[in-house]
Amino acid sequence: xKHGRFFNKPEFREYINLLRKLHELIRAGTDExxxxxxxxxxxxxxxxxxxQEEIDFANRLSGDFYGLFADNLEPxxxxxxxxxxxxxxxxxxxxxxxxxxxxxxxxxxxxxxxxWQMNYVRGSTLxxxxxxxxAADYFLDTSIRQPDNPNFRFxxxxxxxxxxxxxxxxxxxxIIENYPKEDPKLSYKAADILFANTRNLPDNESxxxxxxxxxxxxxxxxxFQLNGTAxxxxxxxxxxxxxxxxxxxxxxxxATALRYFNQGVQLYPKHDAPYVxxxxxxxxxxxxxxxxxxxxxxxxxSPLVWPYFFLAHFHLQRGEIERCxxxxxxxxxxxxxxxxxxxxxxxxxxxxxxxRFPESTVGATFDEALKWSHENPRxxxxxxxxxxxxxxxxxxxxxxxxxxxxxxxRQHFTPLxx
Amino acid sequence: MKTAEDNLPKCGNQSxxxxxxxxxxxxxxxxxxxxxxxxxxxxxxxxxRHWSALPGHLIPKRLTPIFPGATGANSISCFRLxxxxxxxxxxxxxxxxxxKTESASLGLVVPVEEVxxxxxxxxxxxxxxxxxxxxx
Numbered sequence: 001x002k003h004g005r006f007f008n009k010p011e012f013r014e015y016i017n018l019l020r021k022l023h024e025l026i027r028a029g030t031d032e033x034x035x036x037x038x039x040x041x042x043x044x045x046x047x048x049x050x051x052q053e054e055i056d057f058a059n060r061l062s063g064d065f066y067g068l069f070a071d072n073l074e075p076x077x078x079x080x081x082x083x084x085x086x087x088x089x090x091x092x093x094x095x096x097x098x099x100x101x102x103x104x105x106x107x108x109x110x111x112x113x114x115x116w117q118m119n120y121v122r123g124s125t126l127x128x129x130x131x132x133x134x135a136a137d138y139f140l141d142t143s144i145r146q147p148d149n150p151n152f153r154f155x156x157x158x159x160x161x162x163x164x165x166x167x168x169x170x171x172x173x174x175i176i177e178n179y180p181k182e183d184p185k186l187s188y189k190a191a192d193i194l195f196a197n198t199r200n201l202p203d204n205e206s207x208x209x210x211x212x213x214x215x216x217x218x219x220x221x222x223x224f225q226l227n228g229t230a231x232x233x234x235x236x237x238x239x240x241x242x243x244x245x246x247x248x249x250x251x252x253x254x255a256t257a258l259r260y261f262n263q264g265v266q267l268y269p270k271h272d273a274p275y276v277x278x279x280x281x282x283x284x285x286x287x288x289x290x291x292x293x294x295x296x297x298x299x300x301x302s303p304l305v306w307p308y309f310f311l312a313h314f315h316l317q318r319g320e321i322e323r324c325x326x327x328x329x330x331x332x333x334x335x336x337x338x339x340x341x342x343x344x345x346x347x348x349x350x351x352x353x354x355x356r357f358p359e360s361t362v363g364a365t366f367d368e369a370l371k372w373s374h375e376n377p378r379x380x381x382x383x384x385x386x387x388x389x390x391x392x393x394x395x396x397x398x399x400x401x402x403x404x405x406x407x408x409x410r411q412h413f414t415p416l417x418x
Numbered sequence: 419m420k421t422a423e424d425n426l427p428k429c430g431n432q433s434x435x436x437x438x439x440x441x442x443x444x445x446x447x448x449x450x451x452x453x454x455x456x457x458x459x460x461x462x463x464x465x466x467r468h469w470s471a472l473p474g475h476l477i478p479k480r481l482t483p484i485f486p487g488a489t490g491a492n493s494i495s496c497f498r499l500x501x502x503x504x505x506x507x508x509x510x511x512x513x514x515x516x517x518k519t520e521s522a523s524l525g526l527v528v529p530v531e532e533v534x535x536x537x538x539x540x541x542x543x544x545x546x547x548x549x550x551x552x553x554x
Contacts, residue, residue, distance in 0.1 A: 019474075019475070022475060022489050023489065026479070026489060031489075036491065037433070037491065040433070040475045040476075040490065040491070041445055042445075043473065043475045047473040047475070047476075050473070052521050052523045052524060055471070055472070055473050055524075056471075059474040059485075059486075059488075060486075061487070062486070062487030062489055063482075063487040
């Protein structure tokens, strides 16, 4: 895919998201209304920025959308080599992040496969293309067609959490109300969503929610070990055990939390989440152990920002400039939280100052840090210190305390399972 | 475009009418100076080489059997103006077709010269009887 076209083009993404809404109205039989016309008029704006290839592709995608939740679909044609090859091509194109080509290949294969099979792959492709609302539609369609397979509802809830957090929260609450009767994978995901939402709640409310989630996670972990999930999807159970530990940590029971983190490390030594969780808990009290955990997580290729972020801070405090710079750069590549980006950029600027980079470069890096954390007094102080005296002694710059770092890690850390 | 009772396109300054939208419409098709003159820039009334070159939301849903991505209201129709080549050139004595950048299938009907918005709308509407429904 060329840069800045199809799913890499904001106007294309906007058009497709509006097209999805239009199909919702069409399915409900309410598109021939003022609301429908207003929506079509909104679509004119991004449509004007699309070239002919993009329009043609959007139109083909629109044809696919008519298959969502449709119950009058033709039965599959006999399988052919060409259809099999097209699916392989589709998966290869998806893995190469050429999503439009992947979806075109699926269209070639579609008449020869069950609709749920095609819609599942379409959903996973669109999720990779960061179109979670449409991915959620496809996963919901698949879960309706295959109600006995819990993976599809799990994928639907995961996509919904990205596309529409409030809707996902309502669904999660509904699932948790009856969690012993739900599939453990689904109840785990619902608990994960409710746990993540506690960041938005006052302390007393979040404590109540987290307390209520402990038996849900315990039940999920227990059933994962009975039904084979523990051996098939180790990252899932590693994440569940880690979240269970985090629940206890939030409730002030550090010993139980550590027990779960230790259990996670012992049972799933090739998964990063328990190491990261334990590292965050130990940083500042048993910092050498924490650094070992973060180092292990980074060696495992953790996609999380935290091991690199904490290691950057560790090296900053020890005056190990090159190591700090390397870890802060790695953390910045993975950071999505503004405050974390700001800290990473600030530390890179300090390292640049100590390595005597040009003043303009260092100043620009400090300024970039302040874009992510406006008027942050510590970053302003460090920037002004550099501007006034071009200080190259790392010990003269201020850095966040271990407590501050631990708080941000505990507040934002979430293991990645889906 | 919207169809009038005589099966010709409906003139007007709203979406899917033979004319252009102008501010304060939130989605104007042309820019107009404070003096009411149409700016000759990259904007005008959008048209396509064939209706199948258009975004699906402009194609009526009843055409899904031959065009699966159609999502437009069934109250609109696809119209064709003339049989000539779809290329830069005159549409009438007051209008011309300007191709959209990097596209052989999409274009804009724009004024030949600087005119008021009222004159432009009138020139567009004056082509009304030349349009025929073409949904093949």
